[in-house]
Amino acid sequence: MKSQAGLMEYLLMTFFIVVVIVAIVLFLGWWSVMEMNLEQKKIIDERAFFLLKYSGNSPYFTREGWVLDDAKLNAVKALGENFCEKLRGVFGSGWFLEVRILDENPEVDCTYTNYPDCNHWVLCEPKSSGKEGYIYTIPVNVYRNVFRRYDIAILTSGVYA
Amino acid sequence: MITAYKVFQILLGLILSGFILFFLLRYASNYVMFGESNQKFVIIDNLRTTSQNVYLSGNPVIFEDTVRFDFSSCYPAFNEPTEQPSIKCRFGEISPLVIPFFFMLKPKERVFVDRNHVDYGWWRVYFTEAIPETHVIFIPMDASDRTWDLMKEITMAFPDTKGFNINITFGFCDETLLENICGGDLCEKKGFLNILNMHRAPSSGCSETLGDEYLFVTISDSCRPAYVSKGICIKPVDEGIGYVYTPRSQDEFVYKDVADILSLILGGNQEDPFGISRAEKLYEYKNNLFMERLYLAARIMQMRAHILRSEYQSRCNPSLNSQSTYCVCHPLYDNLYSKLDDVIRNLRNDYTEYNEMESLKSSLDEAESVYQDLVKWGCET
Numbered sequence: 001m002k003s004q005a006g007l008m009e010y011l012l013m014t015f016f017i018v019v020v021i022v023a024i025v026l027f028l029g030w031w032s033v034m035e036m037n038l039e040q041k042k043i044i045d046e047r048a049f050f051l052l053k054y055s056g057n058s059p060y061f062t063r064e065g066w067v068l069d070d071a072k073l074n075a076v077k078a079l080g081e082n083f084c085e086k087l088r089g090v091f092g093s094g095w096f097l098e099v100r101i102l103d104e105n106p107e108v109d110c111t112y113t114n115y116p117d118c119n120h121w122v123l124c125e126p127k128s129s130g131k132e133g134y135i136y137t138i139p140v141n142v143y144r145n146v147f148r149r150y151d152i153a154i155l156t157s158g159v160y161a
Numbered sequence: 162m163i164t165a166y167k168v169f170q171i172l173l174g175l176i177l178s179g180f181i182l183f184f185l186l187r188y189a190s191n192y193v194m195f196g197e198s199n200q201k202f203v204i205i206d207n208l209r210t211t212s213q214n215v216y217l218s219g220n221p222v223i224f225e226d227t228v229r230f231d232f233s234s235c236y237p238a239f240n241e242p243t244e245q246p247s248i249k250c251r252f253g254e255i256s257p258l259v260i261p262f263f264f265m266l267k268p269k270e271r272v273f274v275d276r277n278h279v280d281y282g283w284w285r286v287y288f289t290e291a292i293p294e295t296h297v298i299f300i301p302m303d304a305s306d307r308t309w310d311l312m313k314e315i316t317m318a319f320p321d322t323k324g325f326n327i328n329i330t331f332g333f334c335d336e337t338l339l340e341n342i343c344g345g346d347l348c349e350k351k352g353f354l355n356i357l358n359m360h361r362a363p364s365s366g367c368s369e370t371l372g373d374e375y376l377f378v379t380i381s382d383s384c385r386p387a388y389v390s391k392g393i394c395i396k397p398v399d400e401g402i403g404y405v406y407t408p409r410s411q412d413e414f415v416y417k418d419v420a421d422i423l424s425l426i427l428g429g430n431q432e433d434p435f436g437i438s439r440a441e442k443l444y445e446y447k448n449n450l451f452m453e454r455l456y457l458a459a460r461i462m463q464m465r466a467h468i469l470r471s472e473y474q475s476r477c478n479p480s481l482n483s484q485s486t487y488c489v490c491h492p493l494y495d496n497l498y499s500k501l502d503d504v505i506r507n508l509r510n511d512y513t514e515y516n517e518m519e520s521l522k523s524s525l526d527e528a529e530s531v532y533q534d535l536v537k538w539g540c541e542t
Contacts, residue, residue: 006166010173053217054259059284060461075464086457092245092257115468146472148486148542 044161047092048134052157055097056140060087067141068153070110073099073121078112084124094131094160097123101142101153116146131160198252201230205248205255209262211274212289216260221275221320223327224291231268233431236442239449246450261288261450263420263443265427267373270294273327275320279418279451282529283497284458286451288420290320292427295376296340296347297331298392302381304363307397311380313357315426318419321350334367334377376426386410393425393440402522404515407440414440415518420447456508459528463501470494490540497535500528 056066060076063069076083088095100107101119110118126133135158142153204226211224234251237258245257266272270293278287297319301308322329331353332340343352367377377392384396387410395416397403405414405425416422424447428440473491482488503524510517535541 007169010170014173014177050213050259054213057217059286060458069465071465071469072461074468075461078464078468079460083457083460089245089453090259090457092259112468115472145469146476 041161044159045134048157048159049136051091051095051159052136052138052155054091055157056138056155060090061097063143067143067150068099068155069143069145070116071145073123073142074110074112074115076123077110077121081124087124091124092159094126095124096126096158096160097121098156099140099142099153100156101151102139103151116144126160133158133160197230201232201250201252202255204229205232205235205250208264208272208274208291209248209255209258212262212264212291213260215274215276216262216287216289219276221273221325223325224272224274227266228269228271232266233268235264235266236439237262237264237446238442239446239453246446261286261447261454262291263288263424263427263447264291265293265295265429266291267293271327273320273322273325273329277318277320279420281455281525283462283501283532284455286454286458290423290427292320292329293374294327295329295374296371297329297376297378297426298334298338298340298367298371299331300334300364300367300377300379300381302363302366302379302383304361307400308380309357309361311395311397312378313354314419315378315422316350316353316357318423319350323349323351333364334369335362335364336366336368338367338369338371378426386413393422395422398515399519402515402519407438409438412438412441414444415513415515417518417522418451420451452508456505459501459504459508463498463505466494466498466501470498486539489538490535493531493535493538493540497528497531500524500531504528 055061056068061068061072063072076087099121103119105119107120108114108118110121135156137154137156140153140155141150143150207226208224211222215222232250235248236250237246238249238254239246245259247254247256247258248262264272272291272293274289274291276287276289278285297316299312299315301312316331319329319331328347328349330340330347330349332338332342332348340347342348342356346352348356367379377389379389379392379394380397381388381394382396384394384404384406386406387408388394388406390408394406395403396406402415402417405416405422406412407414407425407430409430414421414425416425421444424443425440428438428443431439433439433442470491473487473494477485477488477491479488504521507517507521507524510521532541
């Protein structure tokens with residue numbers, strides 16, 4: 001009778017130890033997933049910041065570092081959404097770019113027909129909204145080819161997760 | 162006397178302790194391996210970040226962390242056009258690699274990271290390069306302008322390490338090694354360019370056997386597959402275009418710019434289990450990447466030329482001032498538009514053939530010439 005009670009005691013203790021081990025494993029798993037989510041957000045944030053700097057220096061949009069070329073911006077806009085897909089091969093998925101010249105005029109989106117009488121470009125606009133975005137903004141210069149002058153503008157670049 | 166209960170206790174204790182011991186040992190060994198891989202990942206990721214910073218700033222740096230492990234299995238890989246390039250290593254892959262990045266990683270060696278570029282006039286493509294301590298040894302088999310210009314171009318493609326405690330030096334081999342030719346010292350980039358401007362003499366070959374830190378570049382009209390036993394052999398055919406051979410009998414690469422040659426020099430002949438050399442991989446990466454980015458740049462610049470031509474044409478009033486910027490520039494932009502059309506058409510080919518590379522080079526040269534006209538007439542400032 002005594003040995004049977006000891007056996008039960010032993011089995012209960014073993015069961016309890018297994019439960020504790022499983023709980024620890026589950027907790028560590030949950031902790032790792034949370035860490036990975038945080039790390040992923042950090043990576044996307046760093047990517048968005050790098051792409052801002054890269055866009056501001058990319059010869060696709062600029063004439064020199066941090067000086068954008070208005071005719072190049074218009075060219076990318078005119079080349080359309082299919083071309084954006086190709087650009088995303090360079091800049092990655094979810095990337096977009098917006099430039100707004102800081103003048104007193106109302107915002108006029110640049111198109112193929114109204115160049116150069118416009119002051120706002122949105123390149124590779126994301127199709128669906130509601131996604132979490134990582135966006136950075138910086139002041140830049142824009143060279144207006146036709147007027148042969150430099151304007152001050154705000155460059156916004158970001159990625160959608 | 163031992164009871165059944167005692168036997169049960171002993172057995173259960175043995176099973177449990179064995180299980181825990183096994184689990185701990187297994188976990189510990191996995192952790193050691195995982196820990197090393199993780200550190201390697203972090204180092205390669207740091208190298209990628211460093212290369213991005215160098216790309217943006219243009220300031221060279223020495224990257225020290227590669228001394229900790231062997232990263233010689235790593236290479237930049239071009240993935241399908243919809244995916245971004247990445248760095249592939251035996252222990253895993255780091256993605257994305259946004260900027261063009263050529264690197265040569267030797268086991269446990271530091272690398273010098275710098276920015277360089279290829280200039281097409283209407284577009285300048287920047288790339289970063291990471292190179293360990295290296296001696297580039299030229300073996301020019303003739304003393305023609307073409308050979309000397311090519312040596313200058315190749316030297317220009319390497320970073321200038323003067324003032325840093327890691328050295329990329331240049332020299333000749335004419336039967337014996339001629340290295341200490343800059344006032345009795347090793348020549349770095351600028352010193353060697355001066356030597357190339359001042360002296361000219363062909364080499365009669367090279368019989369030196371030297372270590373891996375020496376990269377041999379033979380330039381000869383006689384180059385053919387497996388002609389050289391070390392380094393690369395360049396056979397210039399026309400200005401800026403020709404063939405490159407390696408010691409591997411199956412290798413024949415066409416070059417059309419110095420970045421092609423650089424990728425083959427840095428790549429080396431180390432083969433993966435599928436028999437593909439690192440030089441081949443780096444050459445493939447360079448060409449696919451440059452072709453993709455050149456295509457995008459040509460499309461943007463062509464559309465830009467079209468937009469500016471239309472705008473300038475509408476603003477040109479010859480009766481008022483036929484020499485105005487608008488009147489002078491719009492025909493030139495029209496010309497650039499058609500030349501870039503040729504470039505785009507040529508970029509659709511696969512560049513393994515000399516003829517196709519030659520037609521691309523020709524169209525790129527023509528577009529550059531038109532762009533220089535635009536600069537000359539003040540249309541591009």
